[in-house]
Amino acid sequence: MEVGEVTFDGAYYFHGTRVMRSHAFLEEGILPLGAVLDRLWKDLYGLCSGAVTPSRWSALREESEGDAPSPMRGKHGAYLYRMKFVDGFHFGPYASLVRAHAMNPIDGEHDYVKSPEIVEDIARCLELDLQELFEARVRSCVVKFFHRDVDLHAVETRDVVRFGPASRTATRSQHRVRPRLSRCCARRWRPV
Template sequence: MRCLLSAKEIGEFYETNWRDMPEFGEYLLAVVEKQFGYPQILDAIRWFHATRVRPGTTFAEGIFPLDAALPRIKAMLVDAVEESDVKQRLAAVLATDRVGDSLYSMKTGDSSHWGPYAMLVRDVMFYPGDVGQHDYLGMPEIIEDICNGFEKSAGVSLAQTFERALRPAIVKFTSEPNHEESCIAAAICYVFSTIHRGRPTSSCLWCFDGEGVQVPPENIISVEFVDFPGTGQ
């Protein structure tokens, strides 16, 4: 497959005719199927959940959707603050849930934003700017929202405090197959983009949405702490 996808003509043909073509992933999948036949049915799919947590976090209870994870997130953030007065003020704000950030209110109040979320291609999370994604290894969105609200209300920035206290982590887990063709197309796009550009592009992006259901602990494969601060590039 790598030999096939190395052909420059594949990309050149799409760039010339893209107005009359399907999405790039569909196009590449059709090219590969023409050469090798239809792929085998998948029995499972492996995903990568990017976040920042305290060192030593094991995800022994699985990955929770936002509503269930939020009490744990709040406790983790309060624990990460060393200054007693700031710790007390943050704890008070989080206890009342009056964070003062519109994005925080939207995400916590609407179950469609609860996830948990993950990405099919691991390398995508190292190039958030290239694929148009939030830098989850840099800092999860909900923690950024809390930081923004607390800075507006209390005049205290906690971003660097949390960056020092929380380590970037990638949680690998498995799920039942769903949208198999889209997953395979994204994987093929990843091979193609790394051959021709040396890094993933937006065509490699395919995401998992737990839709408010916990990823059970038996589905967790590994927890990897990475020395990557997040670049947003």
């Protein structure tokens, strides 16, 4: 039987990440980048608030996101950040059909359980040891959830699936992945 001839009622997916508040998934689901960006910057500031003033932190974000020439814009991390910030395709959220892939990605693929790409991009710009501070403070987890949509290409290639589309202006309730995410699934989060 060919894979294309098989139908699925849905599938379990695995979303790997690191978080400060692991129970946020129960309350909000897995949100796209555009819906969590403000909170992410606030949380990251909390990690390095002793090294930078609130006004300087705001200026760093504006330089990272703005079009005006600045030393920040020339940094590779700022380029990668803007790429994700501007293009809703990169907002995700993403998940894998194979738990082992979420836990231990193959060479050349990003390890989201170690650190989200967006955090690494911001940390590369700031020169504040932010990456180390982040990794010391957060917990790794893999969130298992059921979703009715099954991407045939992902089944054939065991690839990562993007649940979207999302826009930068997406509200918390738009484009979130929360189908059947329950306390039962939450207990299956596995710290690494």
